[in-house]
Amino acid sequence: MYDFKFRSVGGFQRNCTTEIIHVTKQKFIILKFADTYKSVQKAQRTSARSAIRHTALNNISRLFLKLNESRKLVETKRIQFLYIHHIFQDEEVPLQQLIEKLSKNHHFISYSDAVRKMEAGVIDKPYLCISSDDGFKNNLRAAEILRAYGISACFFICPAIIGEEDPDKISEFCRTRLNFPAVEFLNWVDVEQLQKLGHEIGGHTMNHVNIASTIPEHLPFEIGECYRQLQHHCGTSPHFAFPYGRFFHFNDIGKQEVFQAGFHTISSAERGCHISDSNQRINTRELMIRRDHIVLTWPWQHIEYFIAKNAKNASINSNYFPSYAGSDHNR
Ligand SMILES: [Zn+2]
Numbered sequence: 001m002y003d004f005k006f007r008s009v010g011g012f013q014r015n016c017t018t019e020i021i022h023v024t025k026q027k028f029i030i031l032k033f034a035d036t037y038k039s040v041q042k043a044q045r046t047s048a049r050s051a052i053r054h055t056a057l058n059n060i061s062r063l064f065l066k067l068n069e070s071r072k073l074v075e076t077k078r079i080q081f082l083y084i085h086h087i088f089q090d091e092e093v094p095l096q097q098l099i100e101k102l103s104k105n106h107h108f109i110s111y112s113d114a115v116r117k118m119e120a121g122v123i124d125k126p127y128l129c130i131s132s133d134d135g136f137k138n139n140l141r142a143a144e145i146l147r148a149y150g151i152s153a154c155f156f157i158c159p160a161i162i163g164e165e166d167p168d169k170i171s172e173f174c175r176t177r178l179n180f181p182a183v184e185f186l187n188w189v190d191v192e193q194l195q196k197l198g199h200e201i202g203g204h205t206m207n208h209v210n211i212a213s214t215i216p217e218h219l220p221f222e223i224g225e226c227y228r229q230l231q232h233h234c235g236t237s238p239h240f241a242f243p244y245g246r247f248f249h250f251n252d253i254g255k256q257e258v259f260q261a262g263f264h265t266i267s268s269a270e271r272g273c274h275i276s277d278s279n280q281r282i283n284t285r286e287l288m289i290r291r292d293h294i295v296l297t298w299p300w301q302h303i304e305y306f307i308a309k310n311a312k313n314a315s316i317n318s319n320y321f322p323s324y325a326g327s328d329h330n331r
Helices: 037-044 047-067 089-103 111-120 137-149 167-177 188-196 217-235 252-261 301-313
Strands: 012-016 019-023 028-032 080-084 126-133 154-157 200-203 237-241 263-269
Touching: 037 089, 047 301, 080 111, 080 301, 089 301, 111 126, 111 200, 111 237, 126 137, 137 188, 154 188, 154 237, 188 200, 188 217, 200 217, 217 237, 217 252, 252 301
Parallel strands: 080 126, 126 154, 154 200, 200 237, 237 263
Antiparallel strands: 012 019, 019 028
8 A cells, every 4th residue: 555665744755756644543544746838628527618708718719810810919028028837748848839930020038137128118129028827846947948048037926825835725715716736836946946047036825825905914915925925035026916806806905915025026817918108107006017828738820810910909008007006197
């Protein structure tokens, strides 16, 4: 049955990269971490929904790309942010293929460089910036691949789950916060490694909370403590991305808290891209970064559709907070 080299009563012993065993006097709990995206999809039982979405996107993207000159569109001077959550074993080659495709007509820049360009109002080329949310352990692999291509990304993490080894807590966090099967998280040594590989670390609240539905009294902890933890472990961490990412997951109180905590930028997960207007500078207090979520195994046609559509719809208005957030920038 169980090999008692995994003794250590009440503790943890790693078995392999995808499995840890939590041993107590009463019970054995074996937590299988997902190691392929295929297994995640199987666990989520999303195949029927995914198939419908896939077919719909196939048709929409084919029509859009037929009616529009996507090659010209993606040459628009703009900053396109793309973000992922994970890179399982079966996503490593797709990441490399995606980088090679995007490199043909984009210049990759770091998150902070992208922000500096927006602040200066000088977006003079088609730029692309990569980030990743939630801090899964497999982000280390993304960091290595990106590094091999000379790309600096930003990894948004939740300090409360960093280094967590309790399988029950990992499982609950993934289920309740991420709607995802259990996946191992980075620890602080891994986070340091990300920085050594030339990447940036950003805040994503302590516990991956929906800011709009969190009572204001908890925000100083969820946002302020997140900033302090990142300062302590990473030195500097100016960027913040709010969990779940739609505008309705955020609010004006959250915005105030983010800047008061010390973060310099706020990012959503609303699709879109950023352009500049006659070298007009953008105040980062009014900037709401838009990022497009992608899954690395999506067909290229779908990703091309999203970024070409963003380029077509590019607008100065997309640089700013929506009106709910109390911006006096009435655009
Ligand atoms: Zn997230």
